[in-house]
C-alpha cells in the first residue's frame with residue numbers, strides 16, 4: 137500500500153484561509169460536475185495501472201528508450217481508454233488530453249493521430265471517404281499524422297514542393313519529392329510510429345498546377361511496418377523539447393496512390409482528370425483553424441500547470457526575513473512574488489474563458505459551411521490566428537516566469553517546469569509561426585478599417601472600430617468596462633496608424649506589398665493590441681455571465697481575477713493607453729494602488745485557486761508542486777534515483793580521475 141504522507145503545514149493553513157468553495161470552481165472550469173467526475177474517474181483508473189509506473193525516471197533514459205517507453209505506455213493508455221469508453225460515455229477530448237500528461241511525460245508519438253489526422257479526414261473527406269477511413273482511424277487500426285511542412289517551407293504553404301501528378305490512365309496520383317527541400321519535415325509520429333499520413337501536396341493535372349491539396353497516404357506496411365517502396369522516412373533527431381513526439385521526415389519517389397485518396401470534400405479530381413473547384417480554396421486550411429482554436433485551451437492548461445507548481449512551492453518555501461528577529465517568511469508573502477504568480481492564475485482563466493466562446497464561434501462556422509455559407513470564416517480565421525499567437529506567446533512567458541519564481545529548484549528537471557516550457561514554447565511556432573499569424577490578422581484588420589471608413593457594418597469582433605470613428609473618446613474611469621474600451625481605443629489607434637503608414641508608402645510610390653512590409657512592425661503591434669482588447673473584453677463578458685450562476689463567494693474571487701488581469705495589462709501597456717486613450721497620469725497612479733489591493737485580496741485564495749485547477753500529482757509530475765507540499769523530501773527522493781547515486785564510486789574514478797590526480801601530484 138502506498139505510504140500516506142502528512143500535508144505540509146503551510147499548505148494546510150493556506151487551504152484553511154480560502155474564502156470560496158474549491159470544488160465549485162473546479163466544476164466551473166471543467167464545464168460541469170459530470171465532466172469533473174468523468175475526468176477524476178479516468179485519472180484514478182490510470183493511477184492504478186501498474187505498467188504505467190516508470191521504474192526509472194524518463195529523464196535518465198536514452199533517446200531511443202524514451203521513445204519506446206512512450207509508445208508502450210501510449211498503447212496501454214489507449215487500451216484503458218477503450219475499456220472505459222465501452223462501459224461509459226466517450227471521454228471528452230479535454231479529459232483525455234489532460235490524462236495523457238499523467239502517462240507520457242512529454243508529447244505522445246501518437247498525438248497527431250487524434251490531433252490532426254482524424255480531424256482532417258472529418259473536415260476534408262467526403263462522406264464516402266469518411267466511411268472508408270474513419271472507422272479504421274478511430275479504432276487505431278491505422279495510425280496517421282499530418283504531413284504538411286517541408287524542409288524548405290513551413291509558413292508559405294502555397295510554396296510546398298511535394299507533387300501529386302494525376303495519371304488518368306491508371307486513375308492514380310504519383311507523389312514525388314523533387315528536391316531535398318521538398319522532404320516533409322516535422323510531422324509528429326512520422327519518424328517511426330505511424331503507418332499513414334495526410335500529405336499536403338501540389339496537384340498537377342496534364343502539366344497544369346492546381347494548388348495544394350490533402351491526400352491520404354499509406355507509408356508503411358501494416359504487417360512489417362517497413363516503409364513501402366518509393367517512401368523514404370525517418371526521425372529528425374533531438375529538439376529543444378518534444379522528446380518523445382517522434383517528429384519525422386518523409387520523401388516520395390514515384391509513389392502511386394489511388395484517385396480516391398485525395399480528400400475531396402472541397403475540391404475534386406474526376407476520373408478523366410477534370411478538376412472541380414471547391415467553394416473556397418482556403419477550406420483546405422481548415423484543420424489548422426481547428427488546431428489554432430484548441431491551442432488557446434492548451435495554453436490555458438499549460439499556464440495552470442506552471443501556476444500550480446509555482447504557487448504551491450511559494451507557499452511552502454521560506455526564504456529571508458521581512459523584519460529582523462522574525463522568522464523567515466513564506467516567499468508567497470513577497471509582493472514581487474505575488475506579482476509574478478497571480479497573473480499566471482488569471483491568465484489561465486482568461487484563456488479558458490476565451491476558448492469557451494471561440495470554440496462556439498468555430499462550431500457555428502463549421503455548421504454554416506455545411507450549408508454552403510462562409511460569411512463568418514474570415515472573422516474566425518482572423519480571431520483564431522491572433523488568439524493562437526497571443527495565448528501561446530503569453531503562456532511561454534508565464535511558464536518561464538513561474539520557473540524563475542521557483543529560484544534554483546525551478547531549474548531541476550524534477551520540477552517539471554523545463555518540460556512544460558519545452559512544449560509550451562513550441563506552440564508559439566507550430567500551427568502557424570507567431571509573427572506570421574499576427575500578420576494574417578492584420579490583413580483582416582486593414583480591410584475592416586477600410587470598411588469602417590466607408591461606413592459599412594462590421595463583424596462583432598471589430599465593431600469597436602466604428603464606435604471609435606463615431607464617438608469622442610469616452611471620459612476615462614477606472615472601471616473594468618471603461619478600461620476595456622481603452623484597450624479598444626489603443627487597438628483602433630494602432631490599426632489606423634498602420635493603415636496610414638501603408639498609404640503613406642504607397643503615395644510615395646511603393647508597391648502595396650513593399651508598403652505592407654515597411655509597415656509590418658506597426659501591423660503586428662496593431663494585431664497584438666486587437667488580441668489584448670479581445671481577450672480582456674471576452675474574459676470580462678464571460679465572467680459577468682458566469683458570476684450570476686455561481687455562489688457569491690466564488691463570484692467575488694472570479695471578479696478579483698478578471699480585474700487583476702485587466703489592471704495588470706493596463707499597467708503593462710500604460711504608454712499605449714496614454715497615447716491612444718483618455719487615461720491620465722493620475723488614473724495610472726490609482727490603478728497601481730488598485731493592483732496592489734487586488735494582489736492582497738487574491739493572496740488568501742492563491743492556493744485554493746490553483747487547487748481548483750485540480751491537476752493531479754501524476755499529471756504535474758513535479759517535486760515542487762505536489763498537493764502535499766513535500767518539496768524537500770521529494771527533491772531528495774528524486775535525486776536518489778540518479779543512476780550516479782546507485783554506486784558508491786563511479787568507474788570513471790578508476791579509469792580517468794585517479795590516474796589524472798596521480799599525474800597532477802607528480
Ligand SMILES: CCCCCCCCCC/C=C\CCC/C=C/C(=O)SCCNC(=O)CCNC(=O)[C@H](O)C(C)(C)COP(=O)(O)OP(=O)(O)OC[C@H]1O[C@@H](n2cnc3c(N)ncnc32)[C@H](O)[C@@H]1OP(=O)(O)O
Pocket residue numbers: 233235236237240242243244247251282284285290291292293294324418419421422424425434513514517559566567568569572576579580
Ligand atoms: C498525451 C500527452 C499530451 C502532451 C501534449 C503537449 C503538447 C500539446 C499540444 C500538441 C499539439 C499539437 C502538436 C503540434 C502539431 C503541429 C502541427 C503543425 O504545425 S501543422 C502545420 C501548420 N502550418 C501552418 O500553420 C502554416 C502557416 N501558414 C499558413 O497558414 C498560410 O500559408 C498563410 C495563412 C500564412 C498564408 O496562406 P496563403 O499564402 O495561401 O494566403 P494569403 O496570405 O495569400 O491569404 C489569402 C487569403 O486567404 C485567407 N486565409 C488564409 N488562411 C486561411 C484559413 N485558414 N481560413 C480562412 N481563410 C484563410 C487570408 O485571410 C486571405 O484572405 P483575403 O481576404 O485575401 O485577405
Ligand SMILES: Cc1cc2nc3c(=O)[nH]c(=O)nc-3n(C[C@H](O)[C@H](O)[C@H](O)COP(=O)(O)OP(=O)(O)OC[C@H]3O[C@@H](n4cnc5c(N)ncnc54)[C@H](O)[C@@H]3O)c2cc1C
Pocket residue numbers: 248282283284285288289290291292321322323324378383562565566567568569570571572575
Ligand atoms: C514542435 C513542432 C512540431 C511540429 N509539428 C508539425 C506537424 O505535425 N506537421 C507539420 O506539417 N508541421 C509541423 N511543424 C512545423 C510548423 O508548422 C512550422 O515550423 C511553422 O509553421 C513555422 O514555419 P517555418 O518553420 O517554415 O518558419 P519560417 O516561416 O521559416 O519562419 C522563420 C522566420 O521567418 C519569419 N517569416 C516567415 N514568413 C514571413 C512573412 N510572410 N512575414 C514576416 N515574417 C515571416 C517568421 O516570423 C520567423 O521569424 C512543427 C513544428 C514544431 C516546432
